[in-house]
Amino acid sequence: MSRSSALASKATGYPIASVAAQLCLGEKLYDITNVVTGNTTANFEPSLDYVVVKVPRWDTLKFRGVNRHLGSAMKSVGEVMGIGRTFEEAFQKSLRMVNGFGFEAYGDVPTREEILDELKYPTDDRSRVLAHAILNQNMNIEDIHTHSKIDKWFLSKCFRIKDIYEQLNISSLDNISVDVLRCAKQRGFSDKQIAKQFKCQEDDVRNRRETLHIQCCMKQIDTLAGEYMSQTNYLYSTYMGDADDICNTKSNDFSKKKIVILGSGKYRIGSSVEFDYCSVKCTQYLREQGFETIMINYNPETMSTDFDNSDKLYFEELSFESVYSIYMREKAYGIVISMGGQEPNNIATRLHAAGLNVLGTSVCSIDSCEDRFKYSSMLDRLHINQPQWIAASSPDEIQTFVERVHYPILVRPSYVLSGAAMQIVHNEEKLNQCLTLANMVSPDHPIVLTSFMENAREVDVDAVAHNGELVCYAISEHVENAGVHSGDATLVLPSYSITDKQKENMIDIIQ
Template identity: 45%
Template structure:
């Protein structure tokens, strides 16, 4: 870069001009790692972490590492991460040109997120057409297994064979087809296109009118990429599981993460905890058994991520991705086990026993991951979270108990939690029964409670002392005035119906402008009161992450 220092990694760019190629190709064993391409919401540096660790571990094993990525903002494109860097788009044509130049022994496609995963089948078709003697193979989980996990109809057949439950669902290639599925499984439903990352264009739909709008305007429906429609599981706990498998079919669970926000909030936007905080032994046993069964059935080699929803004692699988997920850096740091490095070794042919990983890591501390949301940079946006991912980063807090770990995560994400003051509560009718225990906890911690008319009546019915504050249309001074005058120190506001939506948006935007902590889910409010309780009891202390990894 501007000749400031010696670059150990040659950077290559392609051109269609005739002439001599400057690529210097050796006869050493080589592996090509496909990166994630440009950063965007849903596809960020979490995947770049995996690509870098794969390069480091395979270089130690004697392979030349070839990185293919077109993102100058990442570590994978640094001058010393790989032996050679091809600064190229992640397209079939460009990748094939590099294969025909380098002839690598292996290609790793499961570390760069959805972008290289879409190339799995086209690359496999090309490599298969070159004959058995062609030296290049795709390492890890086969493209056929990747396609099964991505294809709703094929994936359902596997789940039926294994007797693993999933929410009632269907697929549609037109509005009429979507309407038939929605009427069969009943609203609310989650609708999304297939083959996307980051929950892009995903919505929770509550009526025929909303479904028609979605199918007409929100997405372009194509026969090859149908719309997936699932029953929305209200008040379910979402669980993320990362696992690693080798060529012999040995499967080890890397981490079981319990989401703090309920199912329906995109996993990339939801805070989550290792270890789990509320799952029963029976639920955990079923999750572990289903994960191992599915990894073996899909012949996974390398990493796999599965998302479950737990409703009472019932466990439903939401989706399975036979690739590295965005949670791998978090799980690795929380447990002290470098799973991306280990996965790259299993893809090169080593077994989990050979690399010393035979059981799920257990630690004494709690690690909480929190999403970093960009709302402060976009003052006009609504801060309500939903099934479409909106976060642009993540942070982690570690401590001996959940409350302190969550407090650290919030602090790292830029949220300063108040230790005293006034809490404003306004929830929809559906959430009122669930918010009562949380408000009682805030009152016990010495907070003053204020609420709008409907929520106030529900609070007083439960014997909770609270004061009235006016809604925006009821006169002055109202809740907006109180926020601007800094008379409110924390807000719990869950989205209401159409009538109150405009008021809610205005409150949330003002909150953002005046830097008042805002919680928009009941589960988030529970975690927040737990963190404040811990902060009131004793100040936070700091330890090096390596100290936690040893416990």
């Protein structure tokens, strides 16, 4: 097995590893049952009535001076898989899965020279620059093909997305026609993308869409393009359909309460198999307790996207639009957000505000930990010592804070993973650069500046509580001084230099 064969298995629904194992044991292809349909054999080539687009995920922004050009050596740290009935639908889904943006001209505006250089020598930023070339620079297919060598078929699909943008630009939310809005959704536009064009809220677009009776359909990945009835609920959404596929399996027990579990999304630095493990174990426990489990995830590298690990698998975005739609369609009893890590946490507040029943760790607790301002304020209220800090609300306040505490200063954005855009700065120029980067990474949440204590020791404490009582804990000491992220630090357990008095203070803080 390889990464490619694992991806092919998820894309087609054909259980390659299972079939290969049975072949190794001497079974014949025509004797092996296709577990997806339950009534055909493995002796066939999968038929697809949908389009799959795989896009890699890079984390090059975390490395200064790194060569971002793509070549024969793999540089990605993860991948996503978008599924739809049109290329545009699957393509835009997969782009949003990677970075939250579809085929959009976002970020810094590149010059024509920079665009031509990117087209000729591609980097991890190629899709964004291609969008600028088509949407802003009005480059034609021939010019782009000449410089990039991208097949004209793919470029023509990107220009079809441009056509939708042009139709949206001459419309408004109030007078947009059913055909234009439906066509936009069929070409992969999210409600959020459309809202940006109309300068309105995402909820306004959803309400308008529902008023016009434009809803997605849920289709099955069944390996046979609907020729035979499928026994699994391996699903994806599309606006290129009139009705949902029939799900005639174990999940038709209407006496069971349904619980949605959010997976971890793409792998990147700081988020890997550990969150997927949590999601899978949560799903297994809920099934044992008699609940119907519904997994939402889009990472083909994970166990949670194996169709037999849950009663239903939606291979979909972990966006508010997608999760809310699935939750309401399934009439779910509740949703588990806290097992998937950073990406589900980012939409927790919106899901809670929309009325979804959040199970497990509360949204209030998630927000208190993710929001740097709220967390630091909580420490102050509890009289727990911490370095001096301030919310980066205005240049004057920042300057006053710097004059009071002096450099170095730690810049800490909220709702980020593995220290993204978190840096120790020693001068004003670097501070301004870091504030810009932090605002780009987490624009909707506060940035906190903290006085950085040099030559300090750093300790990790992992603890478990039940009904408000501390059950167990582990104290790990960093070999490196404070300033090295715990993911890159060498940790020692048990700690080697922490005194008993210091341990007592830590336990008091935990309690």
